[in-house]
Amino acid sequence: MPGIRQTIQIFIASSSELAPERDKMALLLSEINKHFSHLYLEPVRWNTDLESGSQGQRVQDAINPLLDRSDVVVFLFYSKVGVFTLEEYQRTQRLGKKAFVYFKSGFAPRSLDEMERYRGVLEIRERLEQENQSLFVDFNSMEALENRLRGDLQLFIQNKYPAANSANAEEDRSNAFKDALFHVMAAINPEFNHPVTVADIVGCNRHMPRKRFWAAFDRLPGKHFQFYFVSACPTQMPPSLAERLIFEYLDEELRGSGESLWIDRRPGSERVSIHELPLGRNLERSKEAFFRYFCEREPFQSGISSHTAFTDFLHTGLPALPYSTVSAVFKLQENEWKDRDFLPEYLRWIIQTFGEVHENTPTFLFFFVVYVNRQHLETPLPPAKQLIMDALLDIVDVEQALALADSGDHRQWTVAEKARALLHPTQAAALVNIEQAIALLPTLLPVERDDLVDWFDRLGETNPGKINQMIEALLQTIPDKTVLEVFEKNRKLDMYQVEMLLEAIYKYDLKRK
Numbered sequence: 001m002p003g004i005r006q007t008i009q010i011f012i013a014s015s016s017e018l019a020p021e022r023d024k025m026a027l028l029l030s031e032i033n034k035h036f037s038h039l040y041l042e043p044v045r046w047n048t049d050l051e052s053g054s055q056g057q058r059v060q061d062a063i064n065p066l067l068d069r070s071d072v073v074v075f076l077f078y079s080k081v082g083v084f085t086l087e088e089y090q091r092t093q094r095l096g097k098k099a100f101v102y103f104k105s106g107f108a109p110r111s112l113d114e115m116e117r118y119r120g121v122l123e124i125r126e127r128l129e130q131e132n133q134s135l136f137v138d139f140n141s142m143e144a145l146e147n148r149l150r151g152d153l154q155l156f157i158q159n160k161y162p163a164a165n166s167a168n169a170e171e172d173r174s175n176a177f178k179d180a181l182f183h184v185m186a187a188i189n190p191e192f193n194h195p196v197t198v199a200d201i202v203g204c205n206r207h208m209p210r211k212r213f214w215a216a217f218d219r220l221p222g223k224h225f226q227f228y229f230v231s232a233c234p235t236q237m238p239p240s241l242a243e244r245l246i247f248e249y250l251d252e253e254l255r256g257s258g259e260s261l262w263i264d265r266r267p268g269s270e271r272v273s274i275h276e277l278p279l280g281r282n283l284e285r286s287k288e289a290f291f292r293y294f295c296e297r298e299p300f301q302s303g304i305s306s307h308t309a310f311t312d313f314l315h316t317g318l319p320a321l322p323y324s325t326v327s328a329v330f331k332l333q334e335n336e337w338k339d340r341d342f343l344p345e346y347l348r349w350i351i352q353t354f355g356e357v358h359e360n361t362p363t364f365l366f367f368f369v370v371y372v373n374r375q376h377l378e379t380p381l382p383p384a385k386q387l388i389m390d391a392l393l394d395i396v397d398v399e400q401a402l403a404l405a406d407s408g409d410h411r412q413w414t415v416a417e418k419a420r421a422l423l424h425p426t427q428a429a430a431l432v433n434i435e436q437a438i439a440l441l442p443t444l445l446p447v448e449r450d451d452l453v454d455w456f457d458r459l460g461e462t463n464p465g466k467i468n469q470m471i472e473a474l475l476q477t478i479p480d481k482t483v484l485e486v487f488e489k490n491r492k493l494d495m496y497q498v499e500m501l502l503e504a505i506y507k508y509d510l511k512r513k
Contacts, residue, residue, distance in 0.1 A: 005040040008161065010153075011067050012045050013088050014076035018104065021076055021145060028146055032153060035176075038163050041153070044070050060084040064091065072156070073097055074149070078104040081120035089124070093131075098160075100152055101128060101136035102145060137469070139187065148187030154180030155476040174500065177477045181504035184473040186511075193460025196509035198270040199251070200459065201502040203237075203244030204495065205451040209444060212430040213245050216439035223437035224361050225354040229392055231370040232444035233377070237495035239274040241444060242329045242367035246272055249325070249365065259324035262299050262362075274369065277330040283342040287349065299323065314353070319360040326362050331369040337388050344391040351395070351436060376445050396433050396440045446492035455502075474501040 010029060012022050026043040033041050046063040063084065067073060073092045075085065082088075092099050103125060109115040128136050137152075139145040158176050203210070213228065220226050228245075232238040250261045264273040278289035291310045294300045299321060304313045337343055347368070354364065370392065372385050381389065431440040449471070456467050478484055478497055487493055 005036075005038055006161065007040045007042050008072065008157075009042050009044050009070040011070035011073045011088075012043055012076070013067075013073060013082065013085055015078070015080050015082035015085065017080070018076045018078055021104070021142065024142055024146065025074065025149060028149060029153075032150060035154075036157060036161075036163070039157065039161055060087060063088075067091060068095065070097070072153075073099045075099060075101045076104065077102070077121050077124065079107040079109075079114065079121065080117035081124060086120070086124065098156060100149065102148065103136060103138050104145075105138045105140045137187070144187045144189070146187075147183045151180045151182070151184030151187065151473065152476070154183070155473070159476070159479045178500050178504050178507070181473055181477065181501055182507050185470065185504050185508040188466050188469050188473075190456070190461040190466050190470065190505070190508075191463075192509055194458070196459060196506045198506070199244065199247035200455070201499065201506045202240040202247070202271070204447050204498055204502065205455050205458075206241060206244065206444075206447070207451065209241055209441060210245065210248070212441055213241075213439075216430040216432045216441070217249075219432050219434055220437050220439070223363075224357070224359065225351075225364045225366065225437060227351055227366045227368065227436075227438045229368045229370060229396070229438070229440045230444070231372050231375065231389065231392060231440075233373055233375045234371050235494035235496045236376060236444040236446065237499055238369045238371070238444055239329060239331060240495060240499060241441075242274070242369055243272045245367070246327045246329070246365065249327075254325065260322070261325040261327060262321075262323045263327055264297065272327070272329055274329045274331050277332050277336075277368070279336065279340065279346075283346055283349070286340075286342070286346050290350065299326070310353075314357040318357060318362070321362055323362045325365065327365045327367075329367040329369060331371065333371050334373055334385070334388065337391070338384065344395055347395050351438060355436065375443055392440055393431070396431050396438050397436065398431060400433050400435065444495070446486070446490075446494050447498050449487075449491040449493070452493070452498060452501075470501065470505075474498070 012025055014022055022045055026045065029041040029043050033039070044066050046059075046066060060083075067088055068091075073088070075089060077085075089099070089101075103121070107118065109118050125136065137148055139148060154176060158173055158180065162173060216228070217226070228242070230238040230241055232241075246261075246263060250263075254261055264275075265271065266273050275293070278286065278293045280286040280289045287310075294310075294313070295304055300313075300317065302317075302320075304317050308317070332343070340346075350366075354366075370388065372381075372388055375381065375385065378385070380386070430442065432438070452471065453467055456462070456470070461467065474493070474497060475484065475487065477500060483494060483497070
C-alpha cells in the first residue's frame with residue numbers, strides 16, 4: 001500500500017563509555033529517515049529496548065534476539081571491548097548481517113589495567129584485518145562519526161533498499177549516491193594542497209586518450225574548424241573526455257593570452273553542456289535543425305535570425321564573434337544510427353559546410369560523442385555496432401588519413417587493420433585526416449585504479465589509507481557484481497562510477513573552503 005514504510009532495524013553495539021555516540025547515532029537515524037519516504041530506520045539499543053527484570057538467563061541471552069531480528073549492526077570501539085561485544089560480532093558474522101565497524105581514535109593507555117582492557121580492542125581490529133570481511137573505519141570526533149555513518153548508511157540503503165521505480169529513479173539514485181559519498185569524504189577528510197576545479201571532475205586523468213587528442217591537435221595547426229569524434233560505451237563517459245579536453249584547451253592554449261573561449265555551460269553549473277545532435281526525420285530537416293541550433297545559442301544571436309541564410313551567417317556572422325575559440329559538444333545514441341541511414345551524409349555535410357567559411361572566423365572545436373554500448377567489451381563487434389565504426393572510419397576518410405600520417409607514429413595499415421586497431425585502443429593512435437581537420441579518437445576503456453591514485457596525488461592527497469578508503473566508498477555504490485569482479489581482477493572501474501566520486505570530492509572541497 002502507498003505510504004507504508006519498510007522498517008530497517010539497526011542494532012548499535014558498544015561499551016558504556018561510548019553512550020554519547022550511541023545517543024547521537026539514534027538522532028542521526030531520525031534525520032536520515034527524512035530522506036527516505038519508503039523506509040524507517042529504527043535504532044535498537046539493548047539499554048533502552050530490553051525489558052528490565054529478566055530472570056534465569058544471562059543478560060546477553062536476552063539481548064541476542066534483538067540483534068537477531070535487526071537488519072544492520074553498528075559496532076563502536078574505543079578503549080575497551082564491551083562485555084559481550086565480541087560475541088555480538090561473531091554472531092553477526094555467523095548470521096550474515098551487514099556490519100559497520102568504527103574505532104574511535106585518540107586513546108593512550110596510562111596504566112597496565114588500561115592496557116589490558118585496550119588489548120581487546122586491538123585483538124578485534126587485528127581479527128578484522130585478518131578476516132578481511134568487514135571494513136572498519138577510524139573516527140576522531142563526533143562530527144566525523146556522523147558524516148561517515150550517514151554516508152555509509154545511505155550507500156547501503158541505495159543498493160539494498162532502493163526506492164520503487166519512477167520517472168527520475170536513476171537520476172535520484174545517482175544524486176543520492178553523490179550525497180552519500182560527500183558525507184564519506186567529509187569523514188575521511190582528505191587533504192588537498194591544490195584546489196579541486198571543475199576540470200578535475202571530468203575525465204579523471206585518462207592519460208592515453210588525452211595524449212592522443214593533443215597529438216591530433218598538434219597536427220592540425222591553423223585549422224579554423226576541427227572535428228573530433230569520440231566513440232565509447234556510455235559507462236566510459238565519452239562526453240566527460242570532451243569536457244576535459246575543452247578545459248585543458250582553455251588552460252594550455254588560452255590562459256594568459258588575452259584570447260577567449262566560448263563554452264556553452266549547463267544551467268547553474270560550470271560544466272560543459274552536452275547537446276543532442278540536431279536531427280530531423282531526413283537530411284534536409286536535419287540541416288534545418290542544425291541551423292536552428294545556432295539561432296538558439298546566445299553568442300550567435302546578434303548575427304543570425306530565422307530569416308538569415310545559413311551560408312550568409314557563416315561568412316559574415318562568424319567572423320564578427322568576439323571569441324578566439326568556440327566549442328560545441330554533440331552526442332549521438334547508438335539507436336539513432338539504426339533509425340537514420342542519412343547520418344553519415346549529414347555529418348559530412350556539417351564538416352564540408354564549415355570547412356568553406358571565411359578565414360577570419362574563430363577556431364571551432366566540434367566534438368561528436370558517439371555512444372556504442374559495450375564497445376569496450378565486445379570483440380569482434382556485432383554487425384550493427386560495426387556499421388557505426390565503419391561509418392566513422394569513412395567520415396574520417398581513413399585512407400586519406402593514413403596517407404597523410406607521420407611515418408614515425410603510424411605504419412601503412414590497411415583500412416581493415418586500422419578498424420581492428422580501433423577496437424584495441426591500447427595499441428591504436430588517433431586517426432587524423434589533416435586536409436579535412438578530422439580526428440577519430442580510439443575507444444575509451446575503463447579507468448585504471450592507478451589513474452585514480454595519480455589524480456589524488458596530483459591534488460596533494462598522498463595518504464594511501466585515505467585513498468583506499470575513498471575508493472572503497474566508491475565501490476559501495478556499485479550494485480553490479482560483474483563490475484566489482486572486473487575491478488578485483490583488473491583494477492579498473494567504469495568512468496560512470498568514478499565521476500560520482502570526483503563530483504563528491506569537488507563538492508566537499510568547495511564546502512571546505
